[in-house]
Amino acid sequence: MGTDIIIIGLLVVLLLLLASGFWVGLTLGAVGLAGLFLLGGESAASLTGTALWSSINSWPLTAMPLFLFMGEILFRARLADDMFQGLTPWMNRIPGRLLHANIVGCGILAAIVGSSGVCAATVGRMSLPELRRQGYDETLMIGTLSGSGTLGLLIPPSIMMIVYGVAGQVSIARLFIAGLIPGLIIMALFMAYVMFWALRHPEKVPAAPENLKFLEKIRRSSRLIPTILLIIAVIGSIYGGYATPTEAAVLGVVGSLLLAAINGTLDRGTFVNSVIGGVRTTVLIMMILAGASVLSALMDYSGLPHKLAAAVTAMELSTGMLLFGLAILYLILGCFLDGVSMIVATTAVVLPMISAAGVDLVWFGIYLIVLIELAQLTPPIGFNLYILQAMTGKDLMFVARASLPFFMLLLLTLLILSIWPNAVLFLPEMLVAR
Template identity: 55%
Template structure:
């Protein structure tokens, strides 16, 4: 039985198990075992132990549970209220007004959360009721939250960038640097579209707003100092080379505990809840990484990555055509899997093709995160759609339709970084030379 036939059988097994609701980690392990059996290798027990230990004992992976815990602590603090009150006075004169609070709050919170779902849930709990009370268009309020909630995947520190860095053996610190400018670009795209929509639909925004004095505006900035300081320290220390991502994550946990304590939202119950939330999320992600490591090893024994790389080379596809095909594949996978599962499931198979085509794996990491961001607002399994549905009680199709313009904005961001890859690579290359 050749590699092509084995690959087809394993693909059928993979989709059958996923369609049945089988856990992603167990599915990856089951497919790996099936592949080893098909090639007559019965040492999969020993191979599972050796391959998985190496995948989860990488020290850089220690940043993962720490950043998740930091996000869980801040999720339970009064940070989101301070963000809203600190940004509101500055946005009442901008077309779109308080709709921009969704975008900027998500961008700021993403820089300390690293989680798309946590970003959308935290900001949405506070902004959506206030926007509805003031008479903003419900559909646009949901759209801005769904779209900008995905920033948690890209703006560093990003959990999914840590996962990709470990899987692809790319520096996590350099990935964090590479994600900064594309993240800022997305915020600008989202705010630009929101301002344009508001200009074209003036009847869907409240016309009477409270006027703030300059004194009130500058005093409101005091609410942003704590979170701004935490962001500056975490990201700045990594960019300056003063700390590794793991060390910065540890300091971030301490900083988030101090913020929660000073805002009087830290109690024994919230501390335990944040710790348990971080443990559950970390275990889920690491278990998926274990399955993905075993699948990577099994695919290597079978020879599927080599076969795919050779076939891609024979097709003589241009890098742009390869990226076009991969984009379609990632979007389809994102309709059925969460972002982290997409990354760990595909990296070992796709990366040889990417390297064969001469594509920078650092740039590819940001590209894949942008495409995964698109899948977060793509039905039927867009995680952000489910989060917002639970917040609003709206039908999932209504939420998906509302988020559609932001899907196309994310698609345009993919095109921009493909045409101008320097947006991704300039900062890490500049910092490494410095």
């Protein structure tokens, strides 16, 4: 009982420190180290060293800096300009017209940068001035950007999937494949909502310009097509079993360098800034993973996760009730923590409970990432809300109201995945079968 009281007390301190804005990695590590010294005494140093080494000595983790580097290169290669100009000719005959360019654009960019905020900000920089010029409804302009920006967390290659895979010892390749159908479901729901809204409010959608011929559409999309082909090659090499995620990331880096060189944007400044951007983000995530590994070592040493798993099993909760409870927990955590911190701070406690309930860890990983997407749209730390507030000059409540329909559609996605788990597991099981 004394051990449990110490652990619970330390967890309360942890949540208070995180809510106060302390550095996440250092906070996780400090609380874990304090607990190991309180419970483990002389063995604390050995446990800490082993945990830190095992957290960074992971071959699957090497895919993360490579994918980040790939995204940084393409991000600086005028991709946003090419993407918006290439997408707009194909959207003019769909109800809602260029509003769909926000959704599809974020979906494409998600496969490159793996960041929710970067997706919303990058596409928004291109689309907002043009949509305003043409007279589109500002509520839908903002809502489509904030909602679709969350795709950066789900559509592979996703940094969140790599973090979850390493933290939970789950196949990253299976997670990448598992995210494809849910990502497309979310895009389809968003586009369906925009079409429904446009049909109900036709007066708020500008008239379509003259329809372009097919060859003219191809010409305007010519600079976007190579990037899409690169994304397909990277994801396809994993899905086809031709490359591991790390090998596919190398392919992505080489391909992005070639594309940047071909379109004339690869110079010394672009390369150096891409390296610095990738290293900065990698170090930030690695610090969080290292701190979380010490906290996980404390959890393992105390045996609390296994006790909780046994307690949950004894309560005979239905799987649905367990997932509902965890959804509430993560939505609350999302008000204070970023996605990486939410994953690494909870896997040591949550995954044993999920395993004991018989839930597939790949499926739960996608379920968890959709919950983290929801957190991007919830104050007080809804990153997408703040990004759109800064870009549009609107107050936070206006941005939150504009994002509400897309928040509800993400909740609907959770329900769909719960009722139809094969939406997540179909492709990974096919991959294993091959």
